[in-house]
Amino acid sequence: MPNPFTRAVFLLLGSALALSFMLLDVTLVALLDQAGSRLAWTVAAATAIVLVPPVLLGLIPAVRQVEAVAAETLLGVDFPEGTPGPAKDWAQLRRSATWFLLHVLAGAVVAAVVVLLSTLTVSLVLAPFTRDAGDQVMSVGWLRVRGGWADAWMPPAGLLVLAVMLALPPWLGALMARLAPTLLGPSYAERLRRLEDQTARQVERNRIAREIHDSVGHALSLVTLQAAAARRVLQRDPEFAAGALDAIESASRAATGDLDHMLGLLRDSGEPSTETGAETRAPTPDLAALPALLSATRSAGLDVDALVDADLSGIPLLVSRETYRIVQEGLTNALRYAGTASARLQISRPPGELAVELTNPIGRERGRGRGGRGLSGIEERAAALGGQMTCTMDEQTWRLSVVLPLPATGELSG
Amino acid sequence: MSEIRVLVVDDEPLVRSGLRAIVDSEPDLSIVGEADDGAAAVSAVRRLRPDVVLMDVRMPRVDGIAATRLLAELDGGGPAVLVVTTFENDDYVYDALRAGARGFLLKRSTADDFVRAIRTVHRSDSLLFPGAVRNLVGSHGTVGTAGLGYARLTEREEEVLRLVARGMSNAEIAGELFLGVETVKTHVRNVLAKLGVRDRVQAVIAAYESGFIPLS
Incomplete structure (x- = not known):
């Protein structure tokens, strides 16, 4: 006015x-x-x-x-x-x-x-x-x-x-x-560009919405139908009911993973930097991408000795992704602060848990390695999943250890 | 009344097994076969002569719409097709109804809904979910204003068509209009013949699309 x-x-x-x-x-x-x-x-x-x-x-x-x-x-x-x-x-x-x-x-x-x-x-x-x-x-x-x-x-x-x-x-x-x-x-050109950006974002969002609609909607329908059928025949055909529960479990798990992935895309595409569209469209890496991470780290100059004595395939997607990030940040830290040229990574699965341990000899610049962004990031990720990070240092070794709880179903399928 | 024979068509085995369990749990219904795409569905219908087909819409190769159209062209009118879909606002649902499906049902429906729907489309004397059909015409159909003048319906027949669109069965219409059920059946048959359609769903779609019954 x-x-x-x-x-x-x-x-x-x-x-x-x-x-x-x-x-x-x-x-x-x-x-x-x-x-x-x-x-x-x-x-x-x-x-x-x-x-x-x-x-x-x-x-x-x-x-x-x-x-x-x-x-x-x-x-x-x-x-x-x-x-x-x-x-x-x-x-x-x-x-x-x-x-x-x-x-x-x-x-x-x-x-x-x-x-x-x-x-x-x-x-x-x-x-x-x-x-x-x-x-x-x-x-x-x-x-x-x-x-x-x-x-x-x-x-x-x-x-x-x-x-x-x-x-x-x-x-x-x-x-x-x-x-x-x-x-x-x-200016007119700026408005036009902004409008184009907006449209591109909208198209991308619609695409993701359609994907969620198709994949998650489909899975939920399946779950509903199987549950309805199982309840119907529970007394007469317990075998079918058990099979239905099995189907419900795996359909829900897959759908949750899809949802997680696609909501991640939505969050990413909501950020202003949409120019890296190719990157944001790539799925978030999980432990399946661990070998690639290790070879990238090695070529960056850190000799990583990796010991993975666990089947990582049955781990929930979210845990898998966060663990990948934790390992990534830990290795980056070792590379940046340790001042050494070697590290040892061990991933194991004691009952109900996923344990990651990263050790490296302490180099010349000891004392500088404490704190830092990498460590607090790791701590936050671990805490978000109900896990714990501990960090110890003795005369020769710097030891980062993360333990994440795994859901009970993960044990069954793993 | 004899058993209603049902064929399940879906490319997803889990949907088929779920529907089979639900249908087979009813004494008057039985699954006589399964098919995983439209082409297999048509040959299964020829072979097994089911009364009702539970038809998925999106399937590889021949989809549910094409299969519904093929079934409608079979001699003797073919079985009653009940489209089973994941999403209510699916564009294909309307196409399937136009292709001759008797009704549609969401995969997330309750077991009771499935059973009731199968019986309803088998009896074929009333419309399944009249409100949903109206909404589908509203959102997907092309609504004109020409009316059904070309069909030269009598006043009584027009009245009957309006009640059919509200989902009433022949017996209910008979009660509403103080007529005998047989008389109502005759009126319905005449309406279908004059409109050149094969069942009540098609008649109601024609009534909405022509503007004979306003959507709002």
Whole structure:
């Protein structure tokens, strides 16, 4: 809702900026003048002095955001795509600098007009009563008091000037408000790009929704149907009921995995960086990708001795993925901080658990390895799955150990 | 009343085994065979002569819609096809109804729903889920305003058609209109003949699509 008062405040901000620049200008021009430079030089220098600082200031990227917020709150401008942020490219900088210059200019105009016209108003209104015939009004050559009724037009004219003065800020404010979307908002190309991004995201989301619909919906129907049938024949055909429970279990487990994967895709595609679409579309790696991780680590210079004495296939997908991440972060840590060239990874499955142990000899830079992002990340992942991370260090060895509980069904199938 | 013979058609063995267990648990129903796609379904129908076919829609090779169409063209009208689908708003469900299916049912229905639906489509004297048929026409059909003028239905027949669309059985219509059941049957038969359709579902779809019965 445009509010003339706040719009005036916006212009007064411009006035304040203009006045501060003017102070600078006046000082510099006075200095030039004293130095006795020629008029042409003084004019050129003054022009540069007047224009350069506001333009330079306007070219600060953050100015776009500051001005956009001011335009929103004071001018009542509505940016449909949200408040514009700091300028990100040259085109935006150019437009926001133009806007800033206009803001200062409008402020200067308002300040000048207010000072000049308010004086003129007072002079005109008072002149017939306070001046003698023949006096000039405001040192204007042709504007003289004549005396008597001949000056009767002056007070109304003064009021007219006042009206003009009062009308100017709202009018200028409206003008600025109309210019704001063009100069501060996203350009046509930006809007188009944003729209294309949005559409691409929407298409991707719809695709995932359809996938969930198909795979999870199908699985749930199957589960419902098998359960209904099993209940129906429970007494008469317990064998069928047992088979149905088996089918229900594996269909639900597979569906949960699918759901986990697809919700992960949804979360990823919700993030702003959609350019790495190929990466986000790749499934989250799990322990099946362990050999690839180990060979990548080895080629990065860490000689990993891996001992996996457990069947990793029956592990729930979520645990498998998190374990992969834990191993990845542990190896990265070893590579980064241990200062050694070897590590030993052991993965085992004691009853009801999955245990990961990573050891490496302590290198020269001992003491630096504690804490760090990798370890807290591992701790968080382990805790999220109800597991525990322990971290010990003796004279020669640094030992990271993670134990994750496995669901009872995992034991059955594993 | 003799036993209702049912054929199950679905590419998913678990769906077939579930439906088999449910159907076989009823004394008056029995599964006479299974098929895993539309083509196998048509040959199984020729061989086994089932009364009702529980038909999945999405199947490899020949899908449920094509199979339903083929079954409708069989001599003697073929068996009553009950489409069993995963999703209610499946685009194919409407196509299947237009192709001649007597009704449709969601895979997540209860065992009782399955049993009741099989009996209903077998009796074929009332519409299964009249509301759902209306919604399907609304969301998938092309609704015109021409009406059924071409069919030259009598006032009584129009009245009967409206009640058929509400899912009433012949006996219920007879009660509503103070007529004998046999008279109602004759009216229904005349309506089907005049509209050139093979069953009540088709008649009701025609009634909605022509605008004879407004959807709203």
